[in-house]
Amino acid sequence: MTRAAPIRRGTPKRGRPVDAAKRAAILETARELFFEHGYGIGLETIAVKAGVSRQTIYNLFDSKDDLFAAIVQDTSGQITAALAELSPEATPREVLTALGIGFLTKILSDRAVQFQRLLIGSSASFPTLGPTFYANGPGRGLARLAAFLDRETETGRLAVDDPVLAAEQFFGMLMGHRSMRRTLRIDGEMPEAEIRRRVDSAVSAFLRAYSKPA
Amino acid sequence: MTRAAPIRRGTPKRGRPVDAAKRAAILETARELFFEHGYGIGLETIAVKAGVSRQTIYNLFDSKDDLFAAIVQDTSGQITAALAELSPEATPREVLTALGIGFLTKILSDRAVQFQRLLIGSSASFPTLGPTFYANGPGRGLARLAAFLDRETETGRLAVDDPVLAAEQFFGMLMGHRSMRRTLRIDGEMPEAEIRRRVDSAVSAFLRAYSKPA
């Protein structure tokens, strides 16, 4: 973890204070270079690009692993945060559309795609990072949608026999091959209009497949 | 590429012949260790595990990159080979089921998942490998299904407005979150019965969504 704070926390510090801007520059540059080149990038490269001495990195972080962990944790929080509330009286189409746009926008964003690449590329050395990210992000969204589909089926508006499977199908329809094509560096970011088009198409198809027959 | 054959190809060789078993052992071991640890694994580790001297690797391959390329090319061929023919008189359900089982079995197999991890992890250094693999594998399957959906729509059996998008949706439904969960080392291989269940569910849902209304 990050270097522990000095023992005397409340007492005023007496010398030159830590330059917060340098710390931020290190984090931002390290994120950029870890994302671009993977864990193998050297600390010297990071330090130079951040306009900082390599020693300063060691002043703020215990080790390379520590810096790496800080970035992973921070980025994971950014991506998995803020799952919008489902308003109870919304129609299935509204809920699916909102959930779909949110999901697709996040999971196909540059930051998330680079993050996934990094997690996959270092999954052999850090096998717990991927599962943790998934559980806090996509896994949570999946559970939310599954619960919604279950409720709507009980209410009689939908006819979903296996909510978890259907929820996976919905998210899968949204992504299609795009997630694969993004991580393999084939496609760039998806324009908002295209996201909207894919969500509308998937929502309509999903509702045709799982609406309660009249 | 692999070390060029001697110039005098037809003439009989005169000394000790190359040990084909050693070459095979190197390739198989290198594949295994590249898959497990990524490109960063050392040649010495590969040589020891293959029961071979490190020099022998350099006798058979020009460089580490050369060995890596040989494995990528070979594995890519294995995964992307053998796309079954679509019989023209088969029903959409039959075609989708056959295509779905083949796709899901391959894309979620240990070998293919490890291969994707490797391609993603080394995509910064070797940016063309991923696109090549996709074009020869999943991309080809996508085009095939899109063409089929187009034909069936013209025949009047299906009602698909955007065949490529619908084909992506179908493959996406099959995968759901499974591809992500596999590459992030969350899930293991999927049992055949589970594959069958997911294919059946996705095919049924897809047909409900895209069959021509009566």
Next chain:
DNA sequence: GGATTACTGTACGGTCCTGTCCATGAAATA
């Protein structure tokens, strides 16, 4: 047997990396 080629084991040069040490200078507080 003799010639020729393949494999082994060791060793070396060169590069790069992490993590640490240290001397010097800069920035803040008392």
Next chain:
DNA sequence: TATTTCATGGACAGGACCGTACAGTAATCC
């Protein structure tokens, strides 16, 4: 101003790796 803390830059040890070189041995063909 004196003191404390932070930042810099250079240097170093230790290790890992790639690619090459070389001498010795094994396997095969003429």
